[in-house]
Amino acid sequence: MPMPMPMPDNIAVVIVNSNVKRGLVDSEYNARRQQCETGARFFAVEKLRDVALDQFEAVAHELDSTVAKRMRHVLSENARTLATANALAAGDLALMGCLMAESHASMRDDFEITVPAIDILVSIIKEEIG
Incomplete structure (x- = not known):
């Protein structure tokens, strides 16, 4: 559900x-979606957001390693989104x-959706502003 977030004046x-x-076919969108659906079925939930991160971590070793990486990204990204708000x-x-x-690190390492050009941009930004 969308939440309005006022922006501080100094940002x-x-x-x-x-x-x-990129194209959806080229980006392996369907494969990522299927991997996430496999993870949801493992936990018997309709949506991955219904799985707690600690619940996932307790049994991640039981999942296919690729499915576990995709789930780790989605679940940790949900937590990061709330923490960012x-x-x-x-x-x-x-x-x-x-x-x-x-x-970005999670998108690169767990969801594997970044490309070198984006990684370079992120690196430059980190060097410039920390």
Whole structure:
């Protein structure tokens, strides 16, 4: 459910277009979706958001390693999203930056959806603003 979040006066949002093009077929969208659906079936839930991160971690070793990685990303991303909203509400921009960096690392390592051009952009941004 959408939550309006007021932006602190001292924050600027910068959107960077990498100009990297992708298609849903090329990006293996359907494979990721099936892997997430497999994880949901394992936990007998309709949506992965209904699985607690600690519940997942307790049995992750029982899952196919790829399915576990996909689930880890989705579940940890949900937790990061909530933590980012709280950090924004508290004006904790340093924490927001850390959470954004963790999000990219999870997309790269667990969901495996980044491309070198995006990884380079993230690296440059981290060097410039921390």
